[in-house]
Structure formats: structure tokens, C-alpha cells
Amino acid sequence: MSKFRRVLFATLSVLLVVGMVMSFAGCNQAADTKTIAVVAKGESHAFWQSVKAGAEAAAKENGYTITFRGPASESAKDLPSQQEMVQTALSNNVDGLVLATIGEGFTDMLAQAYDKKIPVVQFDSGIWANDVTALNNQSKNPILSSVATSNRLAAALAAEKFFEAVKADIAAADKYVVGVIQHDETQTGIDRAGGFIDKFKELADADATTKGKYVIEKEVKPGDADNAYKTALEALYEKGAAAVFMCNEGVVKQVYDAITASGGKYDNVKFCGFDAGTKQIEWMKKTTGAKLVGSVAQDSYKIGYNAVLQCINALEEKEVSAEVAIAGAWWDATNVDEMVKNNLVYEG
DSSP states (O other), X not given: OOHHHHHHHHHHHHHHHHHHHHHHHHHHHHHHOEEEEEEOSOSSSHHHHHHHHHHHHHHHHTTEEEEEEOOSOSSGGGHHHHHHHHHXXXXXXXXXXXXXXXXXXXXXXXXXXXXXXXXXXXXXXXXXXXXHHHHHHTTOOOEEEEEEEOHHHHHHHHHHHHHHHHHHHHHHOSSEEEEEEEXXXXXXHHHHHHHHHHHHHHHHHHSTTTTTSEEEEEEEOSOSGGGHHHXXXXXXXXXTEEEEEEOSHHHHHHHHHHHHTTTSTTTTOEEEEESOOHHHHHHHXXXXXXXXXXXXXXXXXXXXXXXXXXXXXXXXXXXXXXXXXXXXXXXXXXXXXHHHHTTSSOOO
């Protein structure tokens, strides 16, 4: 064999071995990739898409993959669908679970997660209190962290700002009706409505010009089907509501459609929102008609990012924060463009 052929053969042999090693390493790396299942309260809505983007970013930065699923709606009728999603994730032996439930009935599944040593992070409105209590009673609670906007505190901020806007109107009235449209019967809806009402009462009762001159009327709906929020608006209007707090983006959308089509019927009513979205941004910028005084936004991207990050920390035996509070922020016509630019207010 010539010297050239011997050198060529040796070189090819080395390249072949290196290629096999790299291929084997690549296979091992793929096999070692850990998967975190994110089961949200929805999937297609802009809020959940923003949560998903944050979750994917945290996973990618740390060498993980995620699956992201959510039911068609946040109403009780879709609870079995969400339960199936959680059970599927557990049956597939995911490495971690990030979960926000739309109802009760997850105790047995979460006890499975505990037995399988699958860390669970609850996010957004989290897991319902009765399920958590049942898990604690069994000493099988796998929930290591909670990541969420404080709905009560965010709603309280809305109450502070809204009270400032309507204080003079209350003082000038014999009886001023404040309406609240609670978007559903989940803990999120309860906390937002309760946080707003409690803070508004605190402020109005502490002011001599408004104490005893207002009443609060609340409409609670199980979801947005069949124009439920438009019906709630009309019910509050019939009760004389001069100011209305809307507990989520779905309420804002339906109410905005209703006032747009009303021919000025609601022009003297002042409104306050929650969350964000294209219609809410459009309404915020309007200078005529019924006024949207302002709204409280959640940082949905950071919610998704931090929820997955806490799950990764648990899997890698790093420090896990028991609670991660994502701050809400007030936005109105004066700062709407800045909030959109900073991804605190989303379109969609």
C-alpha cells in the first residue's frame, strides 16, 4: 500500500469514528432532553399565546422542551377535556407539569404526580383550593411553586384608579351605582371581583364626600357564551349603573361591541377594564362615546416564563420560589403605546 493510500485510509477511519461519536452523542442529547407539560386554561386566546411564548423561551434557554395545551373555553363544560390533558401528560411520564385548572377534580391526578416525583408548578389562577386541601390531607402535594398575577391586588389597583375617576360623580349624586361584571365562577373571577369591590368600598367609605352615596351591583356569568356579558351590561344599565368594572378581556370585547352598536345609549357610563387585547386598545384610544378610563394588564409572557423556569429549577435541584408574584400595571390613554411596546399590553 502506498504512503498516500495509507494516509488517506487513516484519515477516513478517524473521520468515521468522529462521526459515529458525534452521532451517538447527538442521540443521547436528544434522549436526555426533558419535557415539561404546560396545561393552561386556554390555548388560542392572545393571553395564552403570550403565556406560551414565555414558556417556550424559558424552556429553550435551558435545554428543555414543552408541550402546551388548553381547553376550548374556561367554562365548567370543558373541565373533563382539561382533566384528560393532565392525565395524558402524567401517563406520558413528563418530567414536570405546569398547571392552571378551570375547576376542581384534579386531586387524584396530582397525587399521581407526587408518587411519580413529577414537580408541579401552578400558574395564573392555579389549582383550586379544595384540591390543594385534599392533597395536603393525603400528604401528597406535588405543588412546589405558584406563579401568578395577584388578581386581588391588581383588581384593587383598578379600584383605586377608577375611584379617582368617578369620585366627583359619586359626591354629586344622591345614589351612584357601580357595576361589576364577573366573567366566570373560577377563583380568578372571584378574586378580581372581590379585590375590586373590597378596595372600592374601603376608599369610598373613607371619604366623607362619597360615603353612603353609592351602591355596588354585581353580575356573575359562567362564561362568554350566548352574549352573556352583553346581557350583564344591560342588566346593570337597567339598575342605573353609571360606572362598570369588567373583570377580563372577554367582558371588555362584548361590552365594547354592545356600546358600539347602541347608538350612544351608554355614552354617560364610565368603564374600567382588565387585561388587554386589540379591541381594548382601540377603545382606550377613542375620544368620543362611552369612556374606558383605564385597565390593569397582566404580564402574561413573564407568567409563562417564570412558571416554566421554576419547574426547571425543581428538576435541577436549584432554589425554587414558593411564590412568584407577577405585578400588574395600570394603563390608560396616556401610556397605551408605551405599554404595547414593552409587551405589557398585547394585541390580538
